[in-house]
Amino acid sequence: MNRLFGRPKAKEPSPSITDCIAGVNINFPSTIQEVDSRADSAEKKIAKLDAELKKYKDQMVKMREGPAKNAVKAKAMRILKQRKMYEAQVDNLRQQAFNMEQANFATQTLKDTQATVVAMKEGVKQMQKEFKNINIDQIEDLQDDLADMLEQADEVQEAMGRSYGMPDVDEDELAAELEALGDDLAIDEDTSYLDDAIKAPSAPDKEPGTSSVRNKDGVLVDEFGLPQIPAS
Numbered sequence: 001m002n003r004l005f006g007r008p009k010a011k012e013p014s015p016s017i018t019d020c021i022a023g024v025n026i027n028f029p030s031t032i033q034e035v036d037s038r039a040d041s042a043e044k045k046i047a048k049l050d051a052e053l054k055k056y057k058d059q060m061v062k063m064r065e066g067p068a069k070n071a072v073k074a075k076a077m078r079i080l081k082q083r084k085m086y087e088a089q090v091d092n093l094r095q096q097a098f099n100m101e102q103a104n105f106a107t108q109t110l111k112d113t114q115a116t117v118v119a120m121k122e123g124v125k126q127m128q129k130e131f132k133n134i135n136i137d138q139i140e141d142l143q144d145d146l147a148d149m150l151e152q153a154d155e156v157q158e159a160m161g162r163s164y165g166m167p168d169v170d171e172d173e174l175a176a177e178l179e180a181l182g183d184d185l186a187i188d189e190d191t192s193y194l195d196d197a198i199k200a201p202s203a204p205d206k207e208p209g210t211s212s213v214r215n216k217d218g219v220l221v222d223e224f225g226l227p228q229i230p231a232s
Helices: 017-023 028-062 067-132 136-160 171-188 194-199
Strands: none
Touching: 028 067
16 A cells, blocks of 8 residues: 555654744845935925925915916826825835844844754753762761761860860869958959048148248249348
């Protein structure tokens, strides 16, 4: 049967979004620029037609009713029709440019998304590869060994700081000695004997039995502050 009718063709897979993006070969920026250029050219033609319409309108204002005025009016109507045609072209071209800008933005967004997904997949592969080189049991054993070594180091430090030749001291005796030491310190802190020295009178600054005193220079002066003349 297969030889007679042949084998059915395998169904081709539907194109992915990547294939769709790759199949779009439109240079959006260049095309948009070309469309904008055409719209600008049409707008320049509209400006020229506006100038002609103004000229014909000014002529019609100065002319009387009659065949001549009707002829000018016919020209103005023809120019006005051309103007409307170019305006429609400008609107159409501007809309085309806007649509292409939106399509360009959507395409770039899809490309960026695709690149991001590819980078994330590659990152996951690298992480899986690195995790294969890590053994959790070895890490736990390493942590246990490190804890044991630190504990041994503490024991060594404690052994090195051990005191030798120190007699055993009773805790009760130490407490009694500490209490007695506190009493001695309390006695030594008594400074009442200094009060008498503080209250003692100062040295006299005048001779006994006289009302004279000494000034700041050490000269004897009388009660009026005048230098006292020594007796001969």
